[in-house]
Amino acid sequence: MxxxxxxxxxxxxxxxxxxxxxxxxxxxxxxxxxxxxxxxxxxxxxxxxxxxxxxxxxxxxxxxxxxxxxxxxxxxxxxxxxxxxxxxxxxxxxxxxxxxxxxxxxxxxxxxxxxxxxxxxxxxxxxxxxxxxxxxxxxxxxxxxxxxxxxGPVGDPARQANAAVEVLMGDGAALTPEEAATRLAVSVRTLQRMTHRHVGLSPGAMIRRRRLQEAAQRVREEPGADLASIAAELGYADHAHLTRDFQAVLGVAPRVYRSETRR
Missing domain, CATH: 2.60.120 (Jelly Rolls)
Structure with a gap:
């Protein structure tokens, strides 16, 4: 789990x-x-x-x-x-x-x-x-x-939607919608229709949310980890991109969040 x-x-x-x-x-x-x-x-x-x-x-x-x-x-x-x-x-x-x-x-x-x-x-x-x-x-x-x-019974379209979310959110998840679509052997447009129909969000929005969750967890649990390395490993363009995402959604910079969680 x-x-x-x-x-x-x-x-x-x-x-x-x-x-x-x-x-x-x-x-x-x-x-x-x-x-x-x-x-x-x-x-x-x-x-x-x-x-x-x-x-x-x-x-x-x-x-x-x-x-x-x-x-x-x-x-x-x-x-x-x-x-x-x-x-x-x-x-x-x-x-x-x-x-x-x-x-x-x-x-x-x-x-x-x-x-x-x-x-x-x-x-x-x-x-x-x-x-x-x-x-x-x-x-x-x-x-x-x-x-x-x-x-009731789960049909093939619902199972395919489950598989799409697993590729976007599970272990070893795709870093881009294009990568996810390739893994699922569907077009990006088909993937977009699946996630809108079953979640209400685009594949890109789901990837951004997963990436931010993982970033927050690592910033909190790995006090010695370099923020630039975390950003690179999670698919952010650079440390500044990670900081902007943190501040836009959480309202604080990663370093501030790290210090808050260690009080």
């Missing part, structure tokens, strides 16, 4: 946070499940800042079921009181069953209308989360059963 802190800018500030693998029944539908749990003193809050994956998330909490779109900027959530959430980082194959136009949710989210189907998901996950030891795997299992039934 991908490093559980990739995309999380300040891991030391996290409440309890777990990433669980998707059960075998839904590996075509979910990259992983993520579960934060928090209990924050009255009058205080915990701000969680994230460079999110370029993907949709389906999130269940005690009050609602929310579909969150891919993001193109830094996002945050302020946690207060006590609570929990169970989120699924969706693979492209799951998206069509939940929304017709994922591009309409970029940098946005939508609470799903609570008909009987959605209400059942929220209740079953909530029951699992309140069930004591082993509650997280039980919540994931309940979530997975619901999603598998909602999506």
């Amino acid at each position: 991908v490093n559980p802190t990739r995309g999380v800018l300040y891991p030391a500030r996290l409440p309890q946070f777990h990433r669980l693998p998707a059960p075998s029944s839904v590996t075509d539908l979910v990259a992983w499940f993520w579960i934060p749990e928090w209990d924050i003193a009255p009058g205080r809050s915990s701000r969680q800042e994230v460079v999110a994956y370029p993907a949709l998330n389906l999130v269940v909490d005690a009050d609602a079921v929310t579909l969150s779109g891919a993001t193109t900027r830094l996002s945050h959530r302020d946690l207060r009181g006590s609570g929990w959430a169970v989120g699924a980082l969706l693979r492209p194959a799951a998206v069509a069953a939940l929304i017709d136009e994922p591009g309409s949710l970029v940098d946005d989210e939508r609470v799903l209308d609570e008909g009987a189907d959605v209400a059942h998901l929220r209740r079953s996950v909530a029951v699992a989360m309140g069930s004591g030891e082993g509650h997280r795997p039980r919540a994931v299992e309940a979530f997975s059963r619901w999603l598998g039934q909602r999506v």
